[in-house]
Amino acid sequence: MSRLLSRSHFRHTPLDTCHFVGIDEKGKEFVMPKYDIYVSCPECHGEHPMGIGIHLDDGPDEKRSIGDSYQGKSLPPQVSAIQGHKCLCLKTGKEFRQEDNEQVFLVPTWALPRRPMPPV
Numbered sequence: 001m002s003r004l005l006s007r008s009h010f011r012h013t014p015l016d017t018c019h020f021v022g023i024d025e026k027g028k029e030f031v032m033p034k035y036d037i038y039v040s041c042p043e044c045h046g047e048h049p050m051g052i053g054i055h056l057d058d059g060p061d062e063k064r065s066i067g068d069s070y071q072g073k074s075l076p077p078q079v080s081a082i083q084g085h086k087c088l089c090l091k092t093g094k095e096f097r098q099e100d101n102e103q104v105f106l107v108p109t110w111a112l113p114r115r116p117m118p119p120v
């Protein structure tokens with residue numbers, strides 16, 4: 001175990017701050033990129049954050065819709081869990097559900113502009 005935690009094991013990448021880094025059961029380091037979910041809004045035709053972040057190990061490198069990212073593949077459980085999730089339109093104050101996978105977007109957190117994160 002001490003070998004795994006030795007100084008030489010650490011690697012610094014620009015993604016350090018937004019990746020969940022761990023060591024799997026085989027002692028190999030792995031990273032889980034984090035994604036924010038954005039939904040296009042039928043009320044104001046804008047786009048709103050769903051306020052949910054998920055970790056995906058096979059997600060897209062840039063903002064992409066769920067339908068596009070997983071075309072012909074089965075959705076990871078984290079993604080199916082947010083399907084049909086209630087969203088709030090920040091402009092009209094109306095709640096809506098976006099059922100169309102082409103209108104729900106995975107946005108890598110490292111692609112977002114840096115800003116202070118609100119406390120969870």
Ligand SMILES: [Zn+2]
Pocket residue numbers: 041042043044045046047048088089090091092
């Ligand atoms: Zn809206």
